[in-house]
Amino acid sequence: MLAPDFYRRLANSYGTPYFIYDARVLADSLRELRGALPAEMEVFYSLKANPNISIFALLRSYGARAEVSSLVELETALRAGAKARDIIFLGPGKSRQELAACVGAGIYAVVVESLPELDELNRCAAATGIRQRVLLRINPATAAPGSRLTMGGKPRQFGIDESQLLAAGQLPCQYPSLHLAGVHAYLGTRILDVAAVVDNTARVLEMAERVCAATAMDLEAVDVGGGLGVAYFDGESDPDLDQLRTGLHAVVQPFLRRHPQTRLLFESGRYLAARAGTYVIAIRYVKESMGQHFAVTDGGTHHHMAAVGVGSAFRRNFPVKLLGRASDPSTVDWHLTGPLCTPGDTIASHVPLPALRPGDLIGILRSGAYGPTASPVYFLSHGYPAEILVHDGQPYLVRDRDTPDDLLRKQHHHSFARMAQLVD
Numbered sequence: 117m118l119a120p121d122f123y124r125r126l127a128n129s130y131g132t133p134y135f136i137y138d139a140r141v142l143a144d145s146l147r148e149l150r151g152a153l154p155a156e157m158e159v160f161y162s163l164k165a166n167p168n169i170s171i172f173a174l175l176r177s178y179g180a181r182a183e184v185s186s187l188v189e190l191e192t193a194l195r196a197g198a199k200a201r202d203i204i205f206l207g208p209g210k211s212r213q214e215l216a217a218c219v220g221a222g223i224y225a226v227v228v229e230s231l232p233e234l235d236e237l238n239r240c241a242a243a244t245g246i247r248q249r250v251l252l253r254i255n256p257a258t259a260a261p262g263s264r265l266t267m268g269g270k271p272r273q274f275g276i277d278e279s280q281l282l283a284a285g286q287l288p289c290q291y292p293s294l295h296l297a298g299v300h301a302y303l304g305t306r307i308l309d310v311a312a313v314v315d316n317t318a319r320v321l322e323m324a325e326r327v328c329a330a331t332a333m334d335l336e337a338v339d340v341g342g343g344l345g346v347a348y349f350d351g352e353s354d355p356d357l358d359q360l361r362t363g364l365h366a367v368v369q370p371f372l373r374r375h376p377q378t379r380l381l382f383e384s385g386r387y388l389a390a391r392a393g394t395y396v397i398a399i400r401y402v403k404e405s406m407g408q409h410f411a412v413t414d415g416g417t418h419h420h421m422a423a424v425g426v427g428s429a430f431r432r433n434f435p436v437k438l439l440g441r442a443s444d445p446s447t448v449d450w451h452l453t454g455p456l457c458t459p460g461d462t463i464a465s466h467v468p469l470p471a472l473r474p475g476d477l478i479g480i481l482r483s484g485a486y487g488p489t490a491s492p493v494y495f496l497s498h499g500y501p502a503e504i505l506v507h508d509g510q511p512y513l514v515r516d517r518d519t520p521d522d523l524l525r526k527q528h529h530h531s532f533a534r535m536a537q538l539v540d
């Protein structure tokens with residue numbers, strides 16, 4: 117944690133709410149993850165977790181490569197200094213423009229998610245005369261255990277069913293403008309049980325051998341997905357990296373002995389970004405309703421949908437802390453709510469905190485991943501909050517808060533004078 121008055125000074129300079137990221141925690145998370153993965157496994161940062169260009173630039177400077185899923189994420193990675201050969205692009209509904217941009221930029225691989233997309237990319241590569249490398253995303257026959265959000269092993273828009281690939285015959289000759297170089301599988305997110313990650317990796321490596329043998333694709337690269345989580349809620353703990361190291365070593369080494377030239381890719385968004393970020397909100401009003409205590413703040417669902425529990429089966433509190441002043445013991449049972457006109461805009465329920473007052477700053481911890489980027493930031497036209505990255509003790513504003521003008525200038529005001537006259 118940073119010193120209490122640091123948050124207050126930033127609130128005075130930039131207003132609230134804001135997200136603050138600690139560069140040291142980002143760098144440490146990457147270092148720890150790399151230490152737990154086999155040396156041959158390359159870490160690709162999933163920009164969807166936090167697409168801020170300075171966040172990625174920092175992770176890149178410590179050796180992360182980029183996994184992107186949109187034109188803007190691709191451009192972000194390139195502008196942040198990533199080499200095209202260190203970028204992969206995935207997603208089930210890529211546009212022609214996105215495919216052309218991948219081919220044009222010369223990224224390492226497009227992760228193709230359906231047979232029609234393979235045709236489209238083949239046409240795109242043929243038109244430009246550039247042979248594009250492809251990893252085929254496979255939807256495995258069975259789901260992965262241990263994941264909070266299952267992305268495979270079921271009828272899904274992601275990837276090509278393993279059975280379809282096994283029946284597809286020799287693929288390279290069918291797509292002469294593509295280099296079919298290996299496979300990708302991503303089975304789920306927020307996995308805390310490292311045994312599940314190890315098991316997934318073993319299953320993906322086996323599947324890669326099986327599919328590449330059946331289709332005559334090269335086994336130049338296997339992306340084993342990732343999905344490693346961090347603890348948010350009571351009773352959870354961060355993944356045990358020692359156990360991960362031992363487990364992965366045991367499954368990866370035999371594979372690499374059989375395929376010493378194969379690149380192994382590991383994707384990570386949440387694990388790298390979550391713990392580095394704090395969502396800092398300010399209390400506007402304190403009130404009581406039917407015997408319960410409410411602190412109404414300026415932050416909520418529009419910036420941090422995960423913390424308010426949207427998308428979860430039942431609501432649980434992210435770690436919450438009073439910032440910016442020394443606090444007395446936690447004596448009051450609070451509901452921390454936001455400014456939106458919905459009862460769902462509750463950031464934490466029944467959270468024990470000291471007596472609160474307007475102006476107090478509250479930090480929602482472990483909020484560096486899937487914050488505003490995965491939230492309805494335009495709801496009630498609030499827009500994006502400010503983002504600040506702290507590096508070597510210095511705060512750097514890495515994103516301006518949206519202003520009313522930012523939000524209004526893309527709208528077109530037609531006055532419909534005749535209709536107004538009719539109403540008058």
Ligand SMILES: Cc1ncc(COP(=O)(O)O)c(C=O)c1O
Pocket residue numbers: 162164165183206267302304305306341342343344345383384385386387485
């Ligand atoms: C294909 C793919 N890769 C990577 C990620 C990033 O996952 P995480 O943030 O859990 O590491 C996701 C998240 O949904 C994904 O769908």
